[in-house]
Amino acid sequence: MSKINEVYDALRELEQRERRGINAAELSNFMGLDRANVSRYLNKLYSNKLVDKIDGRPVVYCIAEKAKEENKDEPNKVVSDSKASNSLDMLVGSNLSLQMPIQQAKAAILYPPRGLHTLILGETGVGKSMFAEAMYQFAKEYKMIDQDAPFIRFNCADYADNPQLVMAQIFGVKKGAYTGADQDREGLLKKADGGIIFLDEIHRLSPQGQEMLFTYIDKGYFRVLGDTEKLVRAEVQIISATTEEPQSFLLKTFTRRIPMTITLPPLADRSISERYYLLEEFIKAESKRLTKSIYFNKNALISFLLYDCPNNIGQLKSDVQLSCAKAFLNYKANSRDYILIEQADLHQRVKKGLMKIQDHREEIDQLLQNVGDVLKFSFKDDVDLKLGLLELDEYKKGEFFYDIIENKLESLKKKGIEEKEINEILNIDIDRYFKKYIRDLPQKFRKDEISKIVDIEIVNLVEQVLGFATKKLNRDFDEKVYFGLALHLQGSLDRIRQGTKIFHPKLNFVRSEYNDEFMVAMEIAQIIDKKFNIEVPLDEIGYITMFLATNPYEVDDNVDGKVGVLVIMHGHTTASSMVEVANSLIGEEFVEALDMPLNMKAEAMYEVAKIKIKEMDNGKGVFLLVDMGSLTNFGDMVKEETGIRVKTIDMVSTLSVIEAGRKALNGRELEDIYDSCLEISRYGIQASRLKEEKRDKLILTTCFTGEGSAERLKKIILSNIEYNYGIKVEALDILDKEDFYSKVRELNKKYNIIAVVGAINTYLENVPFISATDILTGEGTKYLEELIKQEEEYEKIADSIGKQLTGLDSGKLVLDVRSMIINIEEKLNIKISYEVKIGILIHTCFLIDKLINGGKETPFAMLNNFRNENNREFILIKQCLRAIEMSYEVNIGENELAYIVRMIINNCVI
Secondary structure (H helix, E strand, C coil): CCCCHHHHHHHHHHHHCCCCCCEEHHHHHHHCCCCCEEEEEEEHHCCCCCCEEECCCEEEECCCHHHHHHCCCCCCCCCCCCCCCCCCCCCCCCCCCHHHHHHHHHHHHHHCCCCCEEEECCCCCCCHHHHHHHHHHHHHHCCCCCCCCCCCCCHHHHHHHHHHHHHHHHEEEECCCCCEEECEEEEEHHHCCCCCEEEEEHHHCCHHHHHHHHHHHHHCCECCCCCCCEEEECCCCEHHHHHHHHHHHCCHHHHHHCCCCEEECCHHCCCCCHHHHHHHHHHHHHHHCCCEEEEHHHHHHHHHHHHCCCCCHHHHHHHHHHHHHHHHHHHHHHCCCCCCEEECCCCCHHHHHHHHHHHHHHHHHCCCCCCCCEEEEECCCECCCCHEEEEEECCCCCCCCCHHHHHHHHHHHHHHCHHHHHHHHCCCCCCCHHHHHHHHHCCCCHHHHHHHCCCCCHHHHHHHHHHHHHHHHHCCCCHHHHHHHHHHHHHHHHHHHHCCCCCCCCHHHHHHHHHHHHHHHHHHHHHHHHHHCCCCCCCHHHHHHHHHHCCCHHHHHHHHCCCCEEEEEEECCCCHHHHHHHHHHHHCCCEEEEECCCCCCCHHHHHHHHHHHHHCCCCCEEEEEEECCHHHHHHHHHHHHHCCEEECCCCCCCHHHHHHHHHCCCCCCCHHHHHHHHHHHCCCCCCCCCCCCCCEEEEEEEECCCHHHHHHHHHHHHHCCCHHHCCCCEEEEECCCCHHHHHHHHHHHHEEEEEEEEEECCCCCCCCEEEEHHHCHHHHHHHHHHHHHHHHHHHHHHHHCCCCCCCCHHHHHHHHHHHHHHHHHHHHCCCCHHHHHHHHHHHHHHHHHHHCCCCCCCCCCCCHHHHCCHHHHHHHHHHHHHHHHHCCCCCCCCCCCHHHHHCCCCCCCC
């Protein structure tokens, strides 16, 4: 009977016994088979309409009514033998590298009368255990043994330090045979009677044990350990396995009695296509386990196909499971709609596989021809080799949604994930964010103003406890610590009173690193407990410790640090030539280049790049721009090896290099530079930030937790600005910077963010920042009202222009031109007054309308001289106009460009 028939029969038996549908795990336990294999057979039965599948968690199966009727006379006949593959032929590589081993295995099983004893040789992880089990299944399928014949596994290395115990396990033991043998015990050889015993790591069996085993092979009987009289008979086929050379560890008298020796090839000797099918099987098994399709970045898959896998198939499977686990955690933690495995999810050794692509280009291209950038693996369907980026974008809806850190930690803990894993998942660098939070607070501590958003008793308490800490630690505390701790405690006390749990992911590190401060924080917690009749949790004490341990002046040294920008490309001068052009337009020798000769090995280039990135890192990370191939993997590998934050963009262009260099010089964060260049990389232009016709206006308030001072600032703003503006205000936390920027990206799709208000500057691109102190003094509220009025004026201008334009969406056009002006300010590092912006805006809107309707350029006097004098401005402003040109399908010529350049350079404020 074939394996698929066995699964069918077992399903029918369990279904009748339980009187309900059966899931794969139950069937796996019932049959003693691997769950992935059971799932595969069940899905094949479902495809053949022999079983019904009921979706749910878990999926359950039952015998199809039609199949029950058709098979009532032949209940054991589900799939004809001619159609069913046997267990050995189903192994990956059965017609390639395993063709000879499988032929030998079949001969060993079918040889009359009861098969040949077999020794399987091969490195660790080549699949010796799996191969032995396939031989056992083959023996049952061809009725060489009974269907209920046993298959006994035993690893001789499990008790290698105690040879007597090994022999006792195999042959059995008589009571009193040795110290600890307190009762008679039957051996595994007897339990395997009528079936097969698989002895793994046979070289760890002692010479005495080998002699007892070959005596059994010769005579068909053996003696239990400690019994010199009674003979035990058993009919067992022995399949043994070893990773060593037989001549080195096995007795010649033993090896002569093993007539069949099968050598399984290491993974390195198997073809890339075989490895692909192994990967497909492993990934689909994980897909089944997760009950979801798994998407695989093409370069990540190539890395798996080419990397040096130290422990063969076993290691390959483990590495696949590790990557799937990381991708699944990202899927859960970031509320994604799909599971996507990217280079960042791969182990370091796997990432290095992409470096070998030059040596295997032809094989990879042949294997993955007509494949998109993303592959889909599903336990339900065959692998989809045609999923491309456009289809993947459909799965990326909602990718940038994050919960606040406390909710994420709560959710992950509920799933049973360990604290260490949670910290790795969230990747929260609390020290860095905390220091930046303290550094950017106002210098002056104004008690009367902070009391507007923090209860006066908290302000008084902070003065008291910091005075206490000053004496205990012999240290003075800056005004920033007063201000920051007061804001923090306001939110924390509210959370404690409400019973909301407080988490500190790096609590153990803080306790060990700042032991003195932690002890003082414990005493401060007692003061707080007594003052407010509460109990400060240990995690909150960790936060108080960080305030006591922080010296705001320490971090000021790195304020001027900038993200490094490095271009690496194939060719002798490709990268350096592009960087030379970019630096000349940026106006500073900032971007650096590495050229990779075509005959240079990727491994050698990686070492050069790693050294260069270490030199360039000033604490803010390095942005890497590459062209293709193995270079795309360098960033993740350097990050994993050195801990330096690295972001990578491939398919680099001069425009993206200029953008990266300009933003880095302006002090932008790594993530901001990456997002901006990603838009250029995808679409070839700087995509407009403002896309929708009309969006509600939004003000963001921020603080450490998003619940304390941010909420109070929100109330102050709403109570002081005129309600007829229709302004919305939202409070966000800034503990996790990546989380914060992700939320902002989501909000930006729905709202027009006109300002950020908070204790620290979050440096949102194109969005003004107003300090909390300015809001408290009233100056910030006036500035807010000015910004709101400007937004109102822009809307009126759009309505007015719309009446004079021909078939154009004036609202969208005004937003696009405003975005263009902001880009010009950034590229030229200038400021343009509001009145001049209005003039440029109106001029450009009417210019676009004229060009769309076939109007001609207005000549500019002395064009050549003016252009030569202002060549840099011409180039950079033309780049800023590209988005407008692409969006409205027009070309702004040199004459019209000159008018815009003149308006800007004659009216800018440097």
